[in-house]
Amino acid sequence: xxxxxxxxxxxxxxxxxxxxxxxxxxxxxxxxxxxxxxxxxxxxxxxxxxxxxxxxxxxxxxxxxxxxxxxxxxxxxxxxxxxxxxxxxxxxxxxxxxxxxxxxxxxxxxxxxxxxxxxxxxxxxxxxxxxxxxxxxxxxxxxxxxxxxxxxxxxxxxxxxxxxxxxxxxxxxxxxxxxxxxxxxxxxxxxxxxxxxxxxxxxxxxxxxxxxxxxxxxxxxxxxxxxxxxxxxxxxxxxxxxxxxxxxxxxxxxxxxxxxxxxxxxxxxxxxxxxxxxxxxxxxxxxxxxxxxxxxxxxxxxxxxxxxxxxxxxxxx
Amino acid sequence: xxxxxxxxxxxxxxxxxxxxxxxxxxxxxxxxxxxxxxxxxxxxxxxxxxxxxxxxxxxxxxxxxxxxxxxxxxxxxxxxxxxxxxxxxxxxxxxxxxxxxxxxxxxxxxxxxxxxxxxxxxxxxxxxxxxxxxxxxxxxxxxxxxxxxxxxxxxxxxxxxxxxxxxxxxxxxxxxxxxxxxxxxxxxxxxxxxxxxxxxxxxxxxxxxxxxxxxxxxxxxxxxxxxxxxxxxxxxxxxxxxxxxx
Ligand SMILES: Cc1cc2nc3c(=O)[nH]c(=O)nc-3n(C[C@H](O)[C@H](O)[C@H](O)COP(=O)(O)OP(=O)(O)OC[C@H]3O[C@@H](n4cnc5c(N)ncnc54)[C@H](O)[C@@H]3O)c2cc1C
Numbered sequence: 341x342x343x344x345x346x347x348x349x350x351x352x353x354x355x356x357x358x359x360x361x362x363x364x365x366x367x368x369x370x371x372x373x374x375x376x377x378x379x380x381x382x383x384x385x386x387x388x389x390x391x392x393x394x395x396x397x398x399x400x401x402x403x404x405x406x407x408x409x410x411x412x413x414x415x416x417x418x419x420x421x422x423x424x425x426x427x428x429x430x431x432x433x434x435x436x437x438x439x440x441x442x443x444x445x446x447x448x449x450x451x452x453x454x455x456x457x458x459x460x461x462x463x464x465x466x467x468x469x470x471x472x473x474x475x476x477x478x479x480x481x482x483x484x485x486x487x488x489x490x491x492x493x494x495x496x497x498x499x500x501x502x503x504x505x506x507x508x509x510x511x512x513x514x515x516x517x518x519x520x521x522x523x524x525x526x527x528x529x530x531x532x533x534x535x536x537x538x539x540x541x542x543x544x545x546x547x548x549x550x551x552x553x554x555x556x557x558x559x560x561x562x563x564x565x566x567x568x569x570x571x572x573x574x575x576x577x578x579x580x581x582x583x584x585x586x587x588x589x590x591x592x593x594x595x596x597x598x599x600x601x602x603x604x605x606x607x608x609x610x611x612x613x614x615x616x617x618x619x620x621x622x623x624x625x626x627x628x629x630x631x632x633x634x635x636x637x638x639x640x641x642x643x644x645x646x647x648x649x650x651x652x653x654x655x656x657x
Numbered sequence: 658x659x660x661x662x663x664x665x666x667x668x669x670x671x672x673x674x675x676x677x678x679x680x681x682x683x684x685x686x687x688x689x690x691x692x693x694x695x696x697x698x699x700x701x702x703x704x705x706x707x708x709x710x711x712x713x714x715x716x717x718x719x720x721x722x723x724x725x726x727x728x729x730x731x732x733x734x735x736x737x738x739x740x741x742x743x744x745x746x747x748x749x750x751x752x753x754x755x756x757x758x759x760x761x762x763x764x765x766x767x768x769x770x771x772x773x774x775x776x777x778x779x780x781x782x783x784x785x786x787x788x789x790x791x792x793x794x795x796x797x798x799x800x801x802x803x804x805x806x807x808x809x810x811x812x813x814x815x816x817x818x819x820x821x822x823x824x825x826x827x828x829x830x831x832x833x834x835x836x837x838x839x840x841x842x843x844x845x846x847x848x849x850x851x852x853x854x855x856x857x858x859x860x861x862x863x864x865x866x867x868x869x870x871x872x873x874x875x876x877x878x879x880x881x882x883x884x885x886x887x888x889x890x891x892x893x894x895x896x897x898x899x900x901x902x903x
Binding site for chain 1: 670788868
């Protein structure tokens with residue numbers, strides 16, 4: 341089955357979750373065509389070949405350097421047709437998921453988002469989705485010939501399987517309707533590790549007592565090359581930006597390691613972190629519910645423990 | 658202006674999730690149902706717009722069986738003018754979106770709001786499908802929405818930041834905080850909700866191409882290893898040599 345993979349980029353670099361999508365498509369058997377839109381570095385595009393893309397299409401249209409959902413959907417619909425691909429794979433993201441919705445509707449595909457691993461293909465095409473905000477999974481059969489799947493982080497292992505691919509310029513005629521939505525500006529944290537993609541997350545809660553105390557968490561995060569996160573009250577009070585809010589109503593993370601500091605572990609917070617591989621909890625209250633969801637715990641005052649932890653990590657390097 | 662707010666009827670965020678019938682049915686025993694938290698933000702913003710713009714009406718819509726009506730009544734108590742229930746199990750995103758689009762084709766709305774995703778199926782695609790079926794723009798997740806006549810200014814959350822957008826009515830938005838503060842119904846709202854119109858319509862037939870096979874719960878978490886506060890380097894040792902994550 342021919343597969344098209346939509347790869348996203350940020351500041352010219354392909355996102356890790358999109359490389360996972362290429363690896364996922366390769367593991368399914370392919371042949372795999374990857375498609376990137378807007379400004380992306382050529383070497384980044386060629387490198388997709390190493391992870392399993394036989395062919396890389398690049399739409400260099402400047403207007404597409406902004407993630408305009410309708411325009412992206414139009415391009416992908418056409419590319420699926422031109423590549424005779426029946427399956428579109430992309431990463432679950434603020435851009436990927438809405439684009440998946442529109443493309444699937446355009447082409448009459450079976451659609452599944454939040455997919456966590458490779459499908460079962462003995463007798464149909466059955467995917468495993470994360471539901472109830474990480475508290476359960478559903479196995480769903482995608483019955484139509486055409487399929488669109490959006491992947492959660494870690495749905496496939498990235499492996500080097502080939503050599504760099506040739507990049508083919510690609511274009512699609514777009515109309516005014518494709519650009520009905522105008523992006524006027526954006527604010528983006530640059531140069532930092534982005535929370536949804538991070539392998540390690542250092543997260544602080546109300547126990548940190550105020551925004552002025554975040555320095556020790558940032559120092560720890562820097563030492564670990566980690567992203568910083570927080571609980572909902574922390575972003576509600578404006579101690580931290582909203583995009584760092586983790587949980588049921590915020591970002592769902594799935595890092596290798598989640599370090600929670602001064603967070604009680606309310607069920608709504610846990611809903612956003614329960615896909616983490618390992619959880620470390622640091623809390624001064626031995627009864628804090630978060631310890632029940634943790635792999636490692638320290639009962640103690642964050643203001644004493646965190647600087648010591650940062651030191652110990654530096655010493656162990 | 659006519660605003661349609663699509664709300665889900667979902668287990669309270671503190672619910673323990675269990676399944677019955679050989680892992681094919683959600684176990685509702687002891688579960689409290691609420692308006693989806695993201696939908697609740699959408700509804701709160703719709704009521705604010707209604708209060709700000711004369712002649713605005715807000716309709717709440719749910720695709721669900723009769724036992725979801727208390728959730729719709731709560732939407733009316735919060736301030737919606739009327740409610741529609743499409744009488745069907747909300748089996749999957751495409752099915753639900755097709756029902757919403759059918760209603761919106763019959764009665765055009767200037768603005769269709771809903772949560773960025775439901776907290777049961779977490780698909781995050783219903784707004785996009787509805788918009789595609791109606792041939793209008795969709796924007797999600799929206800954290801700010803202001804109207805100036807038929808023009809809207811929005812802020813959308815992206816990974817690690819925000820994007821500011823402009824679009825004209827009509828469009829569909831998937832909402833999240835901090836678009837508005839959740840509203841709690843007052844006594845007067847609850848009383849008046851009882852007599853506000855709630856229309857039940859039958860679903861249209863849709864083949865969505867997906868079929869649920871079974872549910873599964875994640876394996877239970879092993880017990881936590883506690884490290885004494887005076888031995889922080891031991892934690893680093895365990896993370897490095899046992900968990901192998903450093
Ligand atoms: C519908 C709904 C959705 C929600 N969604 C989310 C969500 O997405 N994400 C989220 O996080 N919350 C969410 N919440 C809120 C959630 O219920 C909790 O209120 C919130 O997670 C608590 O945040 P916290 O742990 O930072 O604060 P608290 O519960 O106040 O906990 C602070 C912790 O810090 C510890 N502490 C204090 N001082 C120190 C110290 N010096 N050193 C070490 N530890 C210390 C305390 O022992 C305590 O355990 C939601 C709630 C609802 C109703």
